[in-house]
Amino acid sequence: IRYFLNDKSSAFIIDAYKRVLYSLNISLYLCYYLRLNDKNDRNRLAQDLNRYFPNGTFIKFPESEIRKITQQMHIEKSKGIALNRALRENLFTIFMCITNNVPLIIVGKPGTSKSLSFQILYNTMKGEYSESDLFKDKGKLYRYYYQGSETSTSKGIEKVFSKAIKAQAKNKNKNIITLVFFDEMGLAERSSNNPLKIIHYLLEKDKENSVPFLGISNWKLDASKINRALSLTITDYDIEDLEETAIAIAEALDSNLCDRHKEFFEILAQTYFSYVQYNHNNKIENKDFHGNRDFYNLIKNAMNELITVTQNISEKKFAKQENKLLTDIGITCLERNFGGLEDSTKIIKDLFKVKMEYKYDDSYNLKNKKSIVDIIIKNILDPNGRYLMLISEGNDASNIIKYVLKSMKKNYIELVGSKYKNDIKSGRYSEEILNKIKYIMETDNILILRELDIIYPSLFDLFNQNFTCMGDKKFARIAFEYAKISSEVNPNFRVIIIVNHIKIEELKLDPPFLNRFEKHIINFRMLLTEKDLKIADKLMTYLGLISSYNNNKKLKLDLEKIMINCQRHSIEGLIYKIKTEESIEKESKLVKRIFEIIVPTFCQDIIASIISSKIDKKYKDYNEMVLNIYQEQKC
Numbered sequence: 100i101r102y103f104l105n106d107k108s109s110a111f112i113i114d115a116y117k118r119v120l121y122s123l124n125i126s127l128y129l130c131y132y133l134r135l136n137d138k139n140d141r142n143r144l145a146q147d148l149n150r151y152f153p154n155g156t157f158i159k160f161p162e163s164e165i166r167k168i169t170q171q172m173h174i175e176k177s178k179g180i181a182l183n184r185a186l187r188e189n190l191f192t193i194f195m196c197i198t199n200n201v202p203l204i205i206v207g208k209p210g211t212s213k214s215l216s217f218q219i220l221y222n223t224m225k226g227e228y229s230e231s232d233l234f235k236d237k238g239k240l241y242r243y244y245y246q247g248s249e250t251s252t253s254k255g256i257e258k259v260f261s262k263a264i265k266a267q268a269k270n271k272n273k274n275i276i277t278l279v280f281f282d283e284m285g286l287a288e289r290s291s292n293n294p295l296k297i298i299h300y301l302l303e304k305d306k307e308n309s310v311p312f313l314g315i316s317n318w319k320l321d322a323s324k325i326n327r328a329l330s331l332t333i334t335d336y337d338i339e340d341l342e343e344t345a346i347a348i349a350e351a352l353d354s355n356l357c358d359r360h361k362e363f364f365e366i367l368a369q370t371y372f373s374y375v376q377y378n379h380n381n382k383i384e385n386k387d388f389h390g391n392r393d394f395y396n397l398i399k400n401a402m403n404e405l406i407t408v409t410q411n412i413s414e415k416k417f418a419k420q421e422n423k424l425l426t427d428i429g430i431t432c433l434e435r436n437f438g439g440l441e442d443s444t445k446i447i448k449d450l451f452k453v454k455m456e457y458k459y460d461d462s463y464n465l466k467n468k469k470s471i472v473d474i475i476i477k478n479i480l481d482p483n484g485r486y487l488m489l490i491s492e493g494n495d496a497s498n499i500i501k502y503v504l505k506s507m508k509k510n511y512i513e514l515v516g517s518k519y520k521n522d523i524k525s526g527r528y529s530e531e532i533l534n535k536i537k538y539i540m541e542t543d544n545i546l547i548l549r550e551l552d553i554i555y556p557s558l559f560d561l562f563n564q565n566f567t568c569m570g571d572k573k574f575a576r577i578a579f580e581y582a583k584i585s586s587e588v589n590p591n592f593r594v595i596i597i598v599n600h601i602k603i604e605e606l607k608l609d610p611p612f613l614n615r616f617e618k619h620i621i622n623f624r625m626l627l628t629e630k631d632l633k634i635a636d637k638l639m640t641y642l643g644l645i646s647s648y649n650n651n652k653k654l655k656l657d658l659e660k661i662m663i664n665c666q667r668h669s670i671e672g673l674i675y676k677i678k679t680e681e682s683i684e685k686e687s688k689l690v691k692r693i694f695e696i697i698v699p700t701f702c703q704d705i706i707a708s709i710i711s712s713k714i715d716k717k718y719k720d721y722n723e724m725v726l727n728i729y730q731e732q733k734c
Contacts, residue, residue: 121160124152128161129192129329136206136319136332165191171231173223179399180215181347184340185333189216192331193313197224197276198237202302202312204284206319207333209614210391213315217242217280218565226274238276241266243310245279246578247287248556250526253297256281260301263310278311282578283556283611284324285316295324302327317611336391341368345398352402356409363425367397367432370451374437377446385440385603387610388618393436396485396617400432403483426460434474439490439603439618471625472503478617479507479545479593486562486594488616492668495622496597497549502679509545516550526579529554533577537584540575543591555596555612562594562615623671631678634686635671638693641714641721642670648708663700673697691724698728 127148135141149155169190174180189205189212196203197220205213223229226239243263245256260279267277281287287294302312312328319325319332336344345368349357357364371394378386408424409417417424429451437447452459469477478484489496497513504511514535522528532554539546540561548555555562557579566573566588574585596616602608624632642665644650664673670693677683677692706729709722 120152124157125161125164128157129195132161133188133192134330134332136334138334138337141334168194168233171223171233172219173230174219176351179348179351179395179402180219181344181351181395183212183344183347185336186212186216186219188331188333189213190220192329193217193220196313196329197240197278197311200306200309200311202314202328203331204314204316204320204325204328205331205333206316206325207331208335208387208390209317209611210393210395211333213333214282214559214563214565217313217315224276236274238274241275241277242280243277244576244578244583245281246557246559246583247281247283247285249286249290250292250524250529250553251287251290251294252292253294256287256294256297257301260310264308267310276311278313281312281314282559283316284314284320285318286556286609288316288320288324295320298324299327317609336372338369338372341372341394344368344395348395348398349402352399353406356402356405360405360425363429364398364401366451366454367401367429368394369454370429370433370447371397373450373454374447377450384606388440388603388613389437389443390610390614392614397432397436399483400435401428404428404432422458423460423462425458426455429455431469434469435478435617438474439488439613439620441620471619471621472499474619475500475503475621476507479504479509482590485564485615485617486596488596488598488613488618490598490600490603490618490620491622492600493666494597495668495672497547498672498676499621499623499626500547500595500597502675504545510543511545511547512539513547513549514551516548516553518550523553529557530579533557533579537577537586540586540588540592543589545593545595547595547597549597552608558594559611559615561588562612622668623675624668626675627671630686631671631674634689635667635674638670638690639667641718644714644718645705645708645712645725648712651712661702662697662705664697687720690721691728694721694724694728698725699732701725701729 132141132144135144145158148157151157152160165187169182169187172190174182176182180186185207192205193203193216195201205216207213221240221242223231224234224237224240226237227235228239229235229237243259243266245259263277263279267275270277284295298314302309314328342365345364346357346361349360349364374389375386377383405428408428412420430448433447433451434444437443475487475489478487489500491497491499501511501513514532516532517523517528532551536546536554536558557577560578561575564575566575567585568574573588573590575588577584577586598608600620627635642662646662646665664670673693673696674689677689681692683689683692706726709725714722
């Protein structure tokens with residue numbers, strides 16, 4: 100209240116009573132209205148409070164003040180940043196809390212502009228060098244960063260606060276604001292070290308020994324922490340929010356095209372909203388697998404595709420083929436941004452068809468269907484594309500992406516995480532991996548990461564492609580607890596994360612991590628012809644027979660578990676590899692080559708099964724091949 104009473108802004112009426120009333124209005128708005136996480140609860144509170152303010156203006160005045168302040172902030176709209184409701188609320192609340200030294204915790208789902216809002220404010224508040232006069236006397240903002248993770252400790256958190264308080268004391272008479280920025284508080288709350296217990300003490304210090312604090316979390320923290328700070332809870336987006344966001348992103352990239360195709364971008368917003376509702380109503384276990392970041396990138400991809408198309412054909416030709424071209428763009432961008440689950444792309448494409456109604460061109464599916472490899476290559480070649488996450492059984496995704504990168508003549512480096520418990524718990528192991536990644540980022544290599552979940556939170560800035568630009572060079576921050584380093588990022592550097600499908604099915608990966616990537620399921624089955632798949636079927640049937648002594652129910656041994664490289668996905672991978680690398684097409688030669696690879700791993704029980712079991716005569720050739728190879732290699 101004191102801030103608004105002393106504010107010399109023209110937005111405030113000079114009348115003393117009205118000044119007090121409006122100060123109280125915004126204070127209630129910040130402390131109570133924005134704390135509620137449901138829009139209906141917010142509306143009920145606003146209706147109850149309207150009677151105390153002239154003409155029912157409880158919401159109207161704060162929103163006008165928010166627009167006045169946020170419109171003067173440094174927002175790079177060329178990057179497709181939408182100044183939507185959530186971002187406006189975030190920016191205003193952070194600004195008010197920083198300037199009044201009030202601790203703030205923001206809670207919201209991934210993609211609700213929590214980190215982005217702070218980055219915008221950080222670029223805006225540059226003291227006397229600020230672009231807008233409004234911020235010139237507010238002070239230059241400095242941050243002390245802490246990256247929350249499941250390995251966080253109280254000692255690390257306290258160390259950051261200590262550094263920030265010392266810096267603030269040193270710059271006491273200067274126009275400088277020192278802030279502690281705690282990223283991913285929710286992850287830190289999961290730590291077995293219980294690191295957030297020290298937050299109680301640190302946030303309750305007197306003004307002389309405290310600094311502004313901003314914490315962000317993707318899920319609600321317990322009341323003991325929330326109650327020690329002002330809390331902003333970002334509500335779920337409704338259809339109006341999504342349509343506003345879609346138009347704002349598209350407009351930022353090309354206002355003329357946005358005006359001409361406004362309905363198309365609204366349809367994409369409606370499609371995403373229907374998809375979210377579908378997942379919720381059908382109680383899909385992985386309902387948060389896709390989120391707002393996937394939606395934002397859907398709109399960005401769609402506008403960039405539209406710009407490319409309109410540059411290559413005349414307006415007259417575009418108008419003649421408009422429905423076909425917009426259908427093509429919509430389907431292509433939905434496939435890129437809503438893959439990763441078994442039926443996710445099919446579901447959202449069906450919803451898109453419904454929303455497009457008569458404008459949907461059915462000829463798309465017949466003429467323009469793209470393979471998964473085409474989609475992956477498009478991502479790798481897209482300088483503005485998100486990094487990739489490939490989901491598969493076993494090491495299929497790793498092997499396939501290497502074939503793809505070799506065909507594209509792209510350099511790559513693969514890092515695979517340790518499974519030893521001591522390594523996983525060791526901070527030193529994480530530091531060594533992060534140091535390797537730092538140097539790889541400076542090269543034109545594509546970095547393939549597997550089983551490195553422990554260090555992924557430290558790379559969120561990189562995964563977000565939240566780069567700091569200095570001249571022609573880009574830098575990304577690597578954070579590890581209270582330590583952070585900036586590393587140059589080569590323009591051709593990209594990241595590909597490999598994930599086993601079991602982690603997705605068992606919900607072992609958090610939505611904040613998943614939402615940062617363009618996600619796709621990939622396996623060798625997708626790359627094989629019908630003929631190849633029939634060969635795989637025959638081989639799997641044969642392997643099933645020899646591992647079970649021709650389906651002998653009295654068998655006590657489970658031989659299938661000791662057959663190496665004999666799972667279906669492994670056999671399909673061998674077929675693809677042999678055809679690709681050795682150009683073998685004839686079925687008999689292909690099968691023989693597969694047996695040459697897997698037979699040396701057979702145990703003697705398998706050979707005994709082949710000799711003693713009366714397996715169907717149609718597998719006689721297979722039996723002979725296996726026994727000959729076994730004898731030749733003296734297994």
